[in-house]
Amino acid sequence: MPTIADLEVTDTRDAATAPGAAAPGVTRARRRTDGSLAGRLNVEWARLRHDDTAAAAVASWARVHPALAGCASPGDVEHRVVSAPERADDVLLALVRLAHDGDDLAGRTVLQLMLGKALRIAGTRAGQDPRPDLEHAAISALWTTIATYPVERRPGRVAANIAMETLRLVSAELAHRRCETPASPDDVDLTAAPARPRADVELMNLLVWAVERGTVTAADATLVLDIYSPAPGESGGTAAAERHGLSWPAARQRASRAARRIADAVHADGSWPWDR
Structure with missing residues (x-):
């Protein structure tokens, strides 16, 4: 290609x-x-x-x-x-x-x-x-x-899987850019935390896994990500709900239901997706 x-x-x-x-x-x-x-x-x-x-x-x-x-x-x-x-x-x-x-x-x-x-x-x-x-x-991405794309391993939900993997790659690429060493040593802040902590990466991996297995839709996964781990310069919570065209109560309920489905799927599976 x-x-x-x-x-x-x-x-x-x-x-x-x-x-x-x-x-x-x-x-x-x-x-x-x-x-x-x-x-x-x-x-x-x-x-x-x-x-x-x-x-x-x-x-x-x-x-x-x-x-x-x-x-x-x-x-x-x-x-x-x-x-x-x-x-x-x-x-x-x-x-x-x-x-x-x-x-x-x-x-x-x-x-x-x-x-x-x-x-x-x-x-x-x-x-x-x-x-x-x-x-x-x-x-x-x-x-x-x-x-x-792993056609043999993921023959179903192709559009959702492509979308979530694209989102994962974009987030990883932008996180890498933010973590690159500045041109001048004077610009380095050794006390600054990474812009996207490890917990955010784990959330991304968990959502990709959930979409892949059909636990939640790509739209729900994107909503959860935007609420709890918005892009730099963006706000989560009610602001994220508005970006998705939802009221905050409706978005919170939808995200909570998705989170419960994911938690149940992880419990049934017996291990965290990134532990395999």
């Missing part, structure tokens, strides 16, 4: 917006056709939707993978995920398998389908780095997740 640098197209002509309704997580990304990385990816995707070579590749996928049967262009694949969300995981799994077999267009298609989610993940880290840097980090 190509690197993220290979996806940074610079030609912004024919910046058509993809028609039709959009699935949650990709709507805003598809509408953007500015000079940002996401905008350039959208411009490239608009061309791929009408590219004859890409259409021939999709038709070949459809003959092999039942989840893609009847698709004859990248736009058809996108429409299938948008119009039938219950089939999205099967479509994504087929595309990831193709990508791992060396089909770059399949990987690029997964990237497009999950692009909106990556941008929302970048949004949750607002205030930590410039927005373009956050988006680049999130898109790079998404591409890495697609390239390394």
Whole structure:
């Protein structure tokens, strides 16, 4: 699969917006056709939707993978995920398998389908780095997740697993940046605590594990993370609830239910996820 640098197209002509309704997580990304990385990816995707070579590749996928049967262009694949969300995981799994077999267009298609989610993940880290840097980090993390996704071990809940692993990678990358040694020794504060303590890393790992096994949804996991471990510059609690479009009582109840389900799952499993 190509690197993220290979996806940074610079030609912004024919910046058509993809028609039709959009699935949650990709709507805003598809509408953007500015000079940002996401905008350039959208411009490239608009061309791929009408590219004859890409259409021939999709038709070949459809003959092999039942989840893609009847698709004859990248736009058809996108429409299938948008119009039938219950089939999205099967479509994504087929595309990831193709990508791992060396089909770059399949990987690029997964990237497009999950692009909106990556941008929302970048949004949750607002205030930590410039927005373009956050988006680049999130898109790079998404591409890495697609390239390394364990299809045999995680054949279900593909969209949720990709989203949570992308979130984990972005958080780890930003935490690493914050912990890097400053350029000047005079800037070092030996008494300062890390911006994200070990407890936050454990919470992230626990939530990824819970989403992977189907204990909670990716949306609930993100809510819990935002309430109890918000990004630097963001507030948790009621402010996090507002960012998710919820009242504080509703968000607290939803997070509490998710926490109880996770606690029950850990108890039933007999060990902490990171102890394996």
